[in-house]
Amino acid sequence: MRRGSVLSLVAIGIVAGAIATAVAVFLPWLPTPASREAGRIDFVIWFVIGISIFVFAVVIAALLYSIVRFRAAPDDESDGPPIHGHTKLEIVWTLIPTLLVTAIGVVSAVVLAQNDALGKDVLRVNVTAQQFAWSFSYPDSGNLTSATLRLPKGRSVLLTLHTKDVIHSFWVPEFGQKQDTVPGLTTTVHITPDRLGTFPVICTELCGLGHALMRSTAVVMQPAAFQKWIAGQTKATNSPNPATAGQAVFTNNGCANCHTLKAAGATGKVGPDLDKLVQEAKQAGQPLAAFVKQSITDPSAYVAPGYPDHIMPSTFGSALSSQQLDALVSYLVSSSKKG
Amino acid sequence: MTATTVHHEAHTQVPTPPGGAWRMLYRAGWIRAAWMAPAFGAIGLGIVTVLRWWGGWHPILDTAPDVLVGLLVSAPIGFLAGIGTFDYWAYYATGRPTRPEDHSSHGARSWKDYFRVNTDHKVIGVQYMVTTFFFFLAGGMLALLLRAELASPGVQYVDPQTFNGLFSVHASLMIFLFIVPVFAGIANFVVPLMLGAPDMAFPRLNALSFWLLPVAGVMMLGSFLVPGGAFACGWTGYVPLCSTHQPLGAVFFNQGVQWAGASSIMTALNFLVTIITMRAPGMTFWRMPLLVWANFTTSLLVVVATPFIAGSQFFSMFDHVMHTAFFNTAQGGYPLGYQHIFWFYSHPAVYIMILPGFGIMSEVISVFSRKPVFGYRLMALSLMAIVVLGFSVWAHHMFVSGMASWLRVPMMITTLLIAVPTGIKIFSWLATMWEGKLHFKTPMLFALGFLSMFVIGGLSGVMLGSVPIDIHMSDTYFIVAHIHYVLFGGSVFTIFAGLYYWFPKVTGRMYDEKLGKLHFWLTFVGFNLTFFPMHILGTEGMPRRVADYAPKFADLNMFVSLASFALGASTLVFLYNMITSWRNGEPAGDNPWRAMTLEWQVTSPPPIFNFDELPQVVGSPYEFGVPGAKHAILSPSRAKTLEEVGV
Numbered sequence: 002m003r004r005g006s007v008l009s010l011v012a013i014g015i016v017a018g019a020i021a022t023a024v025a026v027f028l029p030w031l032p033t034p035a036s037r038e039a040g041r042i043d044f045v046i047w048f049v050i051g052i053s054i055f056v057f058a059v060v061i062a063a064l065l066y067s068i069v070r071f072r073a074a075p076d077d078e079s080d081g082p083p084i085h086g087h088t089k090l091e092i093v094w095t096l097i098p099t100l101l102v103t104a105i106g107v108v109s110a111v112v113l114a115q116n117d118a119l120g121k122d123v124l125r126v127n128v129t130a131q132q133f134a135w136s137f138s139y140p141d142s143g144n145l146t147s148a149t150l151r152l153p154k155g156r157s158v159l160l161t162l163h164t165k166d167v168i169h170s171f172w173v174p175e176f177g178q179k180q181d182t183v184p185g186l187t188t189t190v191h192i193t194p195d196r197l198g199t200f201p202v203i204c205t206e207l208c209g210l211g212h213a214l215m216r217s218t219a220v221v222m223q224p225a226a227f228q229k230w231i232a233g234q235t236k237a238t239n240s241p242n243p244a245t246a247g248q249a250v251f252t253n254n255g256c257a258n259c260h261t262l263k264a265a266g267a268t269g270k271v272g273p274d275l276d277k278l279v280q281e282a283k284q285a286g287q288p289l290a291a292f293v294k295q296s297i298t299d300p301s302a303y304v305a306p307g308y309p310d311h312i313m314p315s316t317f318g319s320a321l322s323s324q325q326l327d328a329l330v331s332y333l334v335s336s337s338k339k340g
Numbered sequence: 341m342t343a344t345t346v347h348h349e350a351h352t353q354v355p356t357p358p359g360g361a362w363r364m365l366y367r368a369g370w371i372r373a374a375w376m377a378p379a380f381g382a383i384g385l386g387i388v389t390v391l392r393w394w395g396g397w398h399p400i401l402d403t404a405p406d407v408l409v410g411l412l413v414s415a416p417i418g419f420l421a422g423i424g425t426f427d428y429w430a431y432y433a434t435g436r437p438t439r440p441e442d443h444s445s446h447g448a449r450s451w452k453d454y455f456r457v458n459t460d461h462k463v464i465g466v467q468y469m470v471t472t473f474f475f476f477l478a479g480g481m482l483a484l485l486l487r488a489e490l491a492s493p494g495v496q497y498v499d500p501q502t503f504n505g506l507f508s509v510h511a512s513l514m515i516f517l518f519i520v521p522v523f524a525g526i527a528n529f530v531v532p533l534m535l536g537a538p539d540m541a542f543p544r545l546n547a548l549s550f551w552l553l554p555v556a557g558v559m560m561l562g563s564f565l566v567p568g569g570a571f572a573c574g575w576t577g578y579v580p581l582c583s584t585h586q587p588l589g590a591v592f593f594n595q596g597v598q599w600a601g602a603s604s605i606m607t608a609l610n611f612l613v614t615i616i617t618m619r620a621p622g623m624t625f626w627r628m629p630l631l632v633w634a635n636f637t638t639s640l641l642v643v644v645a646t647p648f649i650a651g652s653q654f655f656s657m658f659d660h661v662m663h664t665a666f667f668n669t670a671q672g673g674y675p676l677g678y679q680h681i682f683w684f685y686s687h688p689a690v691y692i693m694i695l696p697g698f699g700i701m702s703e704v705i706s707v708f709s710r711k712p713v714f715g716y717r718l719m720a721l722s723l724m725a726i727v728v729l730g731f732s733v734w735a736h737h738m739f740v741s742g743m744a745s746w747l748r749v750p751m752m753i754t755t756l757l758i759a760v761p762t763g764i765k766i767f768s769w770l771a772t773m774w775e776g777k778l779h780f781k782t783p784m785l786f787a788l789g790f791l792s793m794f795v796i797g798g799l800s801g802v803m804l805g806s807v808p809i810d811i812h813m814s815d816t817y818f819i820v821a822h823i824h825y826v827l828f829g830g831s832v833f834t835i836f837a838g839l840y841y842w843f844p845k846v847t848g849r850m851y852d853e854k855l856g857k858l859h860f861w862l863t864f865v866g867f868n869l870t871f872f873p874m875h876i877l878g879t880e881g882m883p884r885r886v887a888d889y890a891p892k893f894a895d896l897n898m899f900v901s902l903a904s905f906a907l908g909a910s911t912l913v914f915l916y917n918m919i920t921s922w923r924n925g926e927p928a929g930d931n932p933w934r935a936m937t938l939e940w941q942v943t944s945p946p947p948i949f950n951f952d953e954l955p956q957v958v959g960s961p962y963e964f965g966v967p968g969a970k971h972a973i974l975s976p977s978r979a980k981t982l983e984e985v986g987v
Binding site: 028029030031032039041042045046049050052053056057060061063064067068071072073077078079080081082083084085086087090091094095098099102103105106108109110112113116117132166167168170172174175177178179180181182183184185186188201203204205206207208209210211212213214309 | 499500501504572573574578580581584585669670674675676709710711712714715716717718740741742745748749752753756757759760763764766767768770771773774775776777778779780788791792795796799800802803805806807808809811812814815816875876879880881883884885886887888889890934963964965966969
């Protein structure tokens with residue numbers, strides 16, 4: 002090979018690599034990590050992207066150089082030189098990719114092991130998935146249940162996942178980690194939040210018609226604020242005042258994700274407006290309290306016109322204790338009468 | 341060159357049986373299919389109804405899926421019997437006289453011959469290509485509907501059931517009714533010619549393989565019409581969503597996959613036997629064109645892997661219809677078992693969808709570079725390496741599934757290693773072009789487009805092979821981007837390259853080069869604008885298979901949707917080019933590309949039994965630039981005579 006062609010080949014490679022690098026660096030690829038695990042995953046991603054840019058540049062350089070340099074004139078009917086192979090070259094392009102993927106494999110395995118290793122003083126959270134809602138409970142705090150995932154910053158968290166129906170998948174993009182929930186199996190995922198903020202919880206495994214709407218929120222708080230929240234919620238749930246207890250059930254079970262209710266500051270638009278329960282009950286021809294209870298425990302019994310069936314989970318009847326259910330019904334009845 | 345041979349007299353005169361118009365009802369063809377399909381359907385329905393009545397259920401009313409299964413199994417058999425795919429075997433089985441050298445169903449003399457059961461591999465090849473292209477257009481339309489809905493957040497045009505049905509049927513059609521079978525179609529036309537064989541080993545089985553396809557395709561499209569809508573659990577059909585929470589349409593998917601799968605197994609067996617036993621004298625394995633190698637290795641994959649998806653869909657359907665408990669946890673089943681069985685087919689299926697494309701690339705790049713394929717033997721061996729490794733990587737689709745966690749690292753290692761034989765192929769193609777005489781005809785442009793796009797798809801595949809990265813990317817739009825770079829930028833580009841490359845051979849006419857180039861550039865640009873931004877959507881956190889998404893993804897999604905419409909429109913250029921060129925294109929001549937493989941040494945279109953006499957293969961198919969080198973002597977006995985008289 003002539004020296005000039007080596008130079009132009011390298012030049013094309015550098016330009017191609019630079020363009021690819023610019024695409025990698027200047028486009029908004031990854032969310033800012035909010036967990037130590039996501040930070041390590043990002044490291045692996047950039048490591049592999051670096052190798053990829055190198056390989057991409059080599060291929061594109063050879064391709065573009067050939068296109069420009071070896072273009073035949075339209076009337077040129079001659080053949081190229083009969084080169085059938087080159088053993089050394091073939092060994093080289095077998096060995097180098099092998100080494101590169103081995104490096105990727107080693108880095109990945111190490112990061113995987115680090116990400117799965119639990120820290121000290123692990124906070125355990127049970128995650129329950131169902132069509133189409135998340136609920137989170139804290140076994141160390143009397144199984145306090147919440148529809149939003151609240152976590153203290155800097156503490157190792159082990160999420161234990163269950164599903165009541167089909168396969169779902171728990172993912173917070175900023176946490177990096179993802180795990181399916183499988184009927185009949187217990188799966189776990191480990192997260193160490195390291196940045197304060199509010200992040201989306203997304204279901205990433207197709208789970209039915211409401212899959213796109215199966216979202217919740219993860220909030221990373223200062224440890225002290227987290228403890229305060231735990232204490233406050235525990236107090237509200239056990240409150241003798243049905244309105245306080247009912248509101249706690251309402252917020253902790255994710256009703257606000259889909260429904261509007263002024264009293265709770267809920268503005269969901271997926272399901273019927275709960276401030277209009279009085280009219281709905283009239284339309285269904287039932288007494289208000291009985292109507293509300295039936296709509297929670299057996300949502301398919303009466304489906305409000307204009308709303309699809311099977312979006313509202315049918316499992317609240319069994320998930321809530323009868324005390325919680327009564328508190329929720331009386332809370333909804335009283336707040337809808339006011340509204 | 342004449343159209344007939346010494347041994348094969350084409351019986352153009354089918355003896356017309358005596359009798360009036362009633363005979364039409366009994367003759368193989370569309371009329372008989374039109375009454376036999378419903379008749380068989382009724383028999384199937386009847387059997388299920390009687391069984392249900394006997395078992396004490398309400399025969400029809402209370403649950404519909406199992407009644408439907410009877411219909412979906414038996415009506416297609418009626419159709420296939422009516423159209424005539426079983427006629428010869430039925431004669432044979434009932435002891436009636438058969439004519440071993442009956443070629444009345446061989447070859448095409450008018451366009452009508454493409455609409456009946458035909459045993460000519462070239463006719464079947466065209467039937468395959470045209471039919472699968474119809475399903476490509478149908479699947480593409482579904483994709484455009486999806487992109488219309490996704491252009492802005494929230495739900496605009498379709499309800500969730502329809503939306504989920506759209507992406508499920510889109511993927512199923514593209515995979516089972518386009519990419520897998522269109523390669524079988526191209527190979528059907530080309531492989532026997534390349535081998536120097538008069539036809540495939542089992543022409544009647546070949547015809548049956550083709551006629552199973554429209555059955556499968558109509559079944560999948562038809563699922564939109566049944567009450568409750570199409571199957572809506574994705575082409576992966578994960579249980580328990582697909583076995584317990586689905587409308588009737590799910591059964592159409594379970595069954596459609598069976599018909600398409602049976603078709604591909606039969607074709608693969610046919611290719612294996614043809615390639616192993618029907619090579620012309622002198623055609624050793626190391627003298628086979630790489631397209632033949634590619635179809636040989638693909639067929640190995642199909643034969644071993646496809647029964648697994650058949651099993652997974654039967655089990656899933658039994659859980660749905662008969663309440664068995666293969667995957668039903670409540671009764672002791674194991675939902676992840678489905679995923680293992682499914683991916684044990686569906687990962688090798690990725691190679692089933694790309695290896696034939698690799699074969700096309702080797703032909704096109706070598707011919708349009710006027711150079712031998714670089715490292716021919718390593719090219720063939722790397723195909724074999726992909727076959728072997730391809731069976732050991734399936735669980736990389738399940739890194740976040742909750743499967744045994746120790747399985748992740750071994751599966752990551754095999755997944756990463758499969759990049760090595762793939763890399764060898766890419767580098768060898770580049771080396772084939774090096775110092776060549778490059779002619780940038782449309783097939784070559786698609787080949788170069790393939791090289792650049794497949795490198796991106798391959799590298800994003802290596803990224804996804806790494807467990808920690810996969811944990812972040814799983815089930816996001818990054819996956820959607822990756823699979824389209826591999827299957828569209830990869831497979832579909834090779835398909836277009838192949839269709840343009842062999843168009844003159846198939847039709848005897850040349851396509852319009854300007855329109856071909858326009859088609860390439862529109863596709864290449866449209867493809868990148870559509871699918872590249874999806875990488876970003878995915879890494880940022882947009883999950884796949886959703887109709888509604890967070891507002892921050894709105895701009896990019898609008899951009900992707902607009903680009904996808906342009907990409908869809910580019911196909912119209914291709915269609916126009918194919919149709920007008922087939923009707924009025926310039927006569928192409930026998931060998932417009934000056935290629936050395938055998939299919940280019942016969943007329944365009946090739947004669948009905950391909951060769952007057954078995955050719956004698958004397959060398960490699962890629963000896964470009966070697967003075968006096970020959971791949972084969974076409975009429976060995978004539979050549980010998982000429983030699984004797986001293987010509």
